[in-house]
Amino acid sequence: MLRPCWRCDVLIPERRGEALCRLFVLAILAALAGQSGADPPAAPDTEHSIPPAPTEPATGAVLEVNPPTVVFEELYAGATGESEVSLRNGGSQTLVIESVKAGCGCTGVLLGEKRLEPGQSTPLKVSFRSADKDVGHPVRKVVTIHSNDPRNNGQYRLDLVAHVKAGVIVNPLNLNLGEISPGEEQNPTVHLEAEDGEPFRILQASVSDPKMTLHYDQNVESNTHSLKLRFVPEDARQNSRAQLTIQTNHPKRSQIQVPVYWRISRPVTVRPAYLALGRLDPGADVQRSVELVSRLPEPLADVRFRVEGAPITVLATQSLSSPSTWDLTLHVPQQLAGERVRARLVVDTSDKRARDIVVALTAEVTNDINLMPDLPGF
Known part of the structure; x- marks a missing residue:
């Protein structure tokens, strides 16, 4: 026999009235909760939460280099570029810089302190002397730092990159006279041309071998110049190399050096x-x-x-x-x-x-x- 529910007036069997009514009401409430959105987030459990671990310095000696690469953006041939990098101990033990080695004779280094306690820094000065052969392409040199930093077998590679301009174009870059006989006169010529087209003067020119003579127009304003060398080797034991040095008033190229090579043939x-x-x-x-x-x-x-x-x-x-x-x-x-x-x-x-x-x-x-x-x- 059916009778109305005392809560919602729905006709239900008499014996199961209250139980079925409760189930019906719970179903309606669940549907309404699904339409209104997700359940609100639970409150954080502050009693059992784990705080983040504090940041600790790296163990051992750690070499940090700043900047990691040295770049000489605008360097003219014959000039020397200089820069400074910072070496820092980012570890927890004493950093010992054992040596700093340049990769070639055109690169120079000057180190400050060799022993650095944790957090300490020291400057490292580096220099690069450019030449005409470096013009027109990026030049890369290496400075190797040896220390007790266990990474990379204690070696750090510091790269030097230079972008070299000519200022004055030299042709040829060196005078190779080849094999010549004693008494055979040689007359090679060196040509100079301003890269920017502006006129300049040759103030002075000299050659290291006293048996060589030079002919050129001194103190003449022009964007091109020529120097003629005269050389007569006398014997097979004479020097086999010399250097031509040219002084100019060009603002970007005050000095030019041209090596001279030859080999005396032995008849x-x-x-x-x-x-x-x-x-x-x-x-x-x-x-x-x-x-x-x-x-x-x-x-x-x-x-x-x-x-x-x-x-x-x-x-x-x-x-x-x-x-x-x-x-x-x-x-x-x-x-x-x-x-x-x-x-x-x-x-x-x-x-x-x-x-x-x-x-x-x-x-x-x-x-x-x-x-x-x-x-x-x-």
């Missing part, structure tokens, strides 16, 4: 190129033969032999069977007893292209002095 060579006399007694005479190989069109004349660096005398006779072969008798005086001899056998001729030809000479002289006197004439 006459000696075989063998090394004479080892071995172990000798004082006062002994040693016989050796050498061959003079000549590429000169005319035969060699007035051939002379001498020893430099030791009091050894030489007697030379030309072989009858082979005109290019010379038989030598080398006399070792008693005063060289007990010495290791390092000397030079020098060959001279009347032709200036075949002078000062050097052959290395070695000997080991014993202490067994020969009581026979040295022969006269030796």
Whole structure:
């Protein structure tokens, strides 16, 4: 038998009235709660929450470099760029900077302190000397810092990057005269041109080899200049390099340096190129033969032999069977007893292209002095 519910007036069975009514009311309330949104968030459990861990410094010694890369934005060829970086100990133990090494001779370094306590810093000054060969492309150099920071085996790579401009364009960048013969005149030329097209003057120019001469227009305003070098090598032992230095009034390029290289050809060579006399007694005479190989069109004349660096005398006779072969008798005086001899056998001729030809000479002289006197004439 049905009867109305005492709460909502819905007709329900008489025995289950109140229980079914409660279920019906709860269903309606749940539907209304779903339409109004999610349940409100629960209150935080402050009693069981875990606070964040405090930040601690890194353990051990830690090298921090600021900035990590040094950039020279605008550097003109021949100029030196300078910068400073900061080295800091970001660890919890003493940082020891063992060494700072530059990667090449054009890079310089200057370190402040070598020992840094946690949190301490020190400056590191770095410099880079540019050259004409660096123009037109980014130049990268490396400075290596060695320390007791265990990372990367204790090495930190500091990169230096430079963007180099010419200011004055030099052509060629170096004078390579190649292989030349004694007495052969050389006349190479160096050309200068202002990169911005503005006129400038050559104030002074010089070359390190006194046997070289220069011709150029001094104190003439122009955006291009030429310098002519005159050089006549005299012998095979003359210097094989020199440097041309040019001073200008250009605001971006006050000094220009041009290296000069050459190699003296040897139209006459000696075989063998090394004479080892071995172990000798004082006062002994040693016989050796050498061959003079000549590429000169005319035969060699007035051939002379001498020893430099030791009091050894030489007697030379030309072989009858082979005109290019010379038989030598080398006399070792008693005063060289007990010495290791390092000397030079020098060959001279009347032709200036075949002078000062050097052959290395070695000997080991014993202490067994020969009581026979040295022969006269030796």
